[in-house]
Amino acid sequence: MSAAETPASIQAFVDATNREDADGFLAVFAEDAVLDDRGRKFRGRDQIAEWSRSDNMGVHSHLTLVSLKPGTEESAFTATVSVKGNGYNGIGTMTIHVDGQHIASLVIS
Structure with missing residues (x-):
């Protein structure tokens, strides 16, 4: 999948x-979005903001989208992401469901 085919919400997630x-x-996520970080669930923008402060921007994560493939469900994608920063470093997989211009759910595995 080329960058031109990457849904805007997923690219905005990486860029932001x-x-x-x-x-x-936060604007990338639907108001009722769910983020699941290896079993830790965060519901809604307020909880996702807390996750970002502790596990994402709070540890200066830098993401590189290595690959993005259509998932098994409509509007679902499987992303391979390289992460660098002061927290997790390495390659990870995310399953992302988009709903229009927003991310409805993001599961980090």
């Missing part, structure tokens, strides 16, 4: 994280 733009980051 790399700029450490908290408002832009």
Whole structure:
């Protein structure tokens, strides 16, 4: 999947994280979105903001989208992401469901 085919919400998630733009980051998520970080669930923008402060922007994560493939469900994608920063470093997989211009759910595995 080329960058031109990457859904805008997924690209905005990566870009906002790399700029450490908290408002832009939260705007990417639907108001009732769910983020699951290896079993720790965060529901809604307020809890996702808490996660970002402790596990994402708070540790200066920098994301590189290595690959993005269509998932098994409509509007779902499997992303391989390289992460660098003061927290987790390495390659990870995310399952992302988009709903229009927003991320409805993001599961980090």
